[in-house]
Amino acid sequence: GWPGANPKDVQFFWKLKEEPLKQAEVVAFCSTRRPNMSAAEDRMLQAILAAGTRWVTIFGKSWDLHVTEGLKTSLEENLAMIRDTIEYLRSQGRRVIYDAEHWFDGYKANRDYALKTLRAAKDAGAEWLVLCDTNGGTLPDQVSQIVRDVIKELNVKRLNVEGSNLPYGNAKGEQPANLQPANLQPANLQPANLQPPNLQPMLGIHTHNDSDTAVANALAAVSEGACMVQGTINGYGERCGNANLCSVIPNLQLKLGYSCIEDNQLARLTQASRLISEIVNLAPNDHAAFVGRSAFAHKGGIHVSAVAKNPLTYEHIQPEQIGNQRRIVISDQSGLSNVLAKARSFGHDLDKKDPACREILERLKDLENEGYQFEAAEASFDLLMRDALGYREHPFELKGCQIHCDMLQGVRKPYSNSVATIKVSVNNQDILEVAEGNGPVSALDAALRKALVNFYPEIAAFHLTDYKVRILDGAAGTSAKTRVLVESSNGEQRWTTVGVSSNILEASYEAVVEGIEYGLLLESSAKTPLSNSPALKER
Known part of the structure; x- marks a missing residue:
């Protein structure tokens, strides 16, 4: 986070002071000081100190074009900005990671000046030098060549690669600077034992995915000696995203033999990926490498x-x-x-x-x-198999359903109101129920659960989590067949069912009914245990 950039980030760091993290360490982020002022006068740097983090990341300009056109300052002043900022933060007891923004573009445009910016950061005491492919346009072979040149020119620490029985070799790295979790120190307390500048900093890599090579570029940099990879879970990030750690970590650990995390932590990578998807409220990518549902x-x-x-x-x-x-x-x-x-x-x-x-x-x-597809509707396929094997249980029988939709004129625009009337039979007892919804499928689902909840109380926990419609033969126009996929959940598990019809309501009706039937099957003492069923997805 960038303390002082906005009220939300300020609040974030204050909250962390009250409740320090136990398994991770937060690093405050900021740019170098502004041109033509001292680091002590820059209010953004004061905000970084107030955040109270042990480590800070400072980014500075590597590309001469950005210095003269973006910052509107001289190349020498930019070098002074890098040097002054890092020296000032170190004098205040902070350990510094330097992010060389637009490094690869800067190197291609003016190699000598780009290297000068890194030397300025190194001489000022930065313990990490991170090369950033900010535009995401560099290719892996270029990354390899440039990283190799940086290591040669700046005498930075690199990972020592040794052979092993792994098919792609093994690597044992030197111990990096201490990035183990530690409690955040209050802003008014400074460490007394400030270490002298690290004469041989470690190298890092920060890649973007604009050319679809973020992961490959990160791996190329590590193979040349980079020790830190900056990335995100699931590759979330601006534009096309950042290096996806869910691909970087298993590639480094399982293919190249680097030790990144413990094996038991690696075994939770898929779980972590899906948890982050839930937190950011984005559907998991089923086709993601390693962690996607279709990866294997x-x-x-x-x-x-x-x-x-x-x-x-x-x-x-x-x-x-x-x-x-x-x-x-x-x-x-x-x-x-x-x-x-x-x-x-x-x-x-x-x-x-x-x-x-x-x-x-x-x-x-x-x-x-006929248009059914069971690849994404494994709950429906399980019901199909049970039917063929002769032990599908039908917890209720559908007698009929009627759905009525009204288009009503609102203050600004029309809105719809749907009412579903459904008749079901449970244990030879007929039940008629009516329910409203904000659409026909919502009303149908509500009426069906309302009719069954007295017989099956567990239905109260069921709800629809996703609804997808696909037109199968668009050339047929309004008479085209429609395939509906409905994802349901009981709060702990999710399962998907399918329905197909030229009438979208009939297709939805079929998928919703099978979804409820399968949910009841999960709760029942069915013949076959379902706890590890592939029809179920982790929440």
């Missing part, structure tokens, strides 16, 4: 058969190493191997000679020909 998904029959015999045939690592799991995808391309693997993953004991296997496969292909 297998669809073709030959692939599935081979993976069942030896996962190494189609998997570059064991999914459990990063907390992910293998997933067998069911589609009209599936063979018996897929059906058997998927059935076993759900806990259904099937043999390839069992006639039910062929029946499931035929049903699957017929339904997908």
Whole structure:
């Protein structure tokens, strides 16, 4: 965070003083002092000191174009700004990470001046020099060459690479500067044992993904000797994002042999990725490398058969190493191997000679020909298998449903009001209920749960978490078939069901009903345990 940049960041650092972190250390961030003033006079640097962090990150200009056109100052003044800022912060007891902004563009435009900016930071006592590809336009081979040149010219510490039995070699690094968690010190207390300037700082890398090479660039820099990677979980960041730590960490640790985190921490990487997605309120990327739901998904029959015999045939690592799991995808391309693997993953004991296997496969292909797709609706596929195996339980029977929608004129624009009337039978008892919603699907879901909650109280915890619609044959216009995917949750688990019809309400009706049925199946003493079912997603 940047203390003093806005009220939110100021409040953030004050909160951290009251409740220091135990597993991480916050680093305050700021630019070098402004031109033609002393560091002590710069109010942004005073805000950094008030934040009370042990480490600070200062960014400065590396590209002469930014100095003369952006800052409107001289090249010599920029060097003084870097030097003065770091020396001042060190005199106040802070340890400094220097981020060389636009480093790679600056190096390409004026190598000598770019190197002078790093020397200024090094001589002033920065313990880390971080090369930033701020525009995200540099390619991996360029990163390698430039990092190699920096290490040669500035005599910075680098990781020592040694061979090992790992397929891509091993690396053992020297101990970096102490970045272990420590309580934030109050702003009015300064460390008494300020260390002398580190004559041999460590090198870091900060990449952006504008050329889709942020991870590759970070790996290239580390391979040349960089010891710090600045990135984000899931690659979140401005424009196209930053280096994705969910890819950087397993690549460094599992492919290149660097020790980044403990193995038990690595095994929680997928969990961390999905937690951060929830916090920022963005849907997880199912196709993300390593941590995506499809990262270890297998669809073709030959692939599935081979993976069942030896996962190494189609998997570059064991999914459990990063907390992910293998997933067998069911589609009209599936063979018996897929059906058997998927059935076993759900806990259904099937043999390839069992006639039910062929029946499931035929049903699957017929339904997908009609527009159904079970790759993302594994709860519906589990119900299909239970039906074929003869032990699908129907906790309720649908008797009928009617949905009425009104378009009403509001103060500024029209709005809709939907009412659903539903009739169901439970244990030979008919129930008729009516419910309103802000749309037909919302009203349908509310009416169905209202009708069933007295018989199944657990339904009170069910709710829809996602609703997706896809037109399957757009050329047919308004008579086109529609596929609806509904994601439901009971607060702890999520599952997805599918419905298909030329009537969007019928498709929604089917998906919602199966979603509630599957939720009840989770809560019941069903024949097959579902706690590890692949139809379930971690919340």
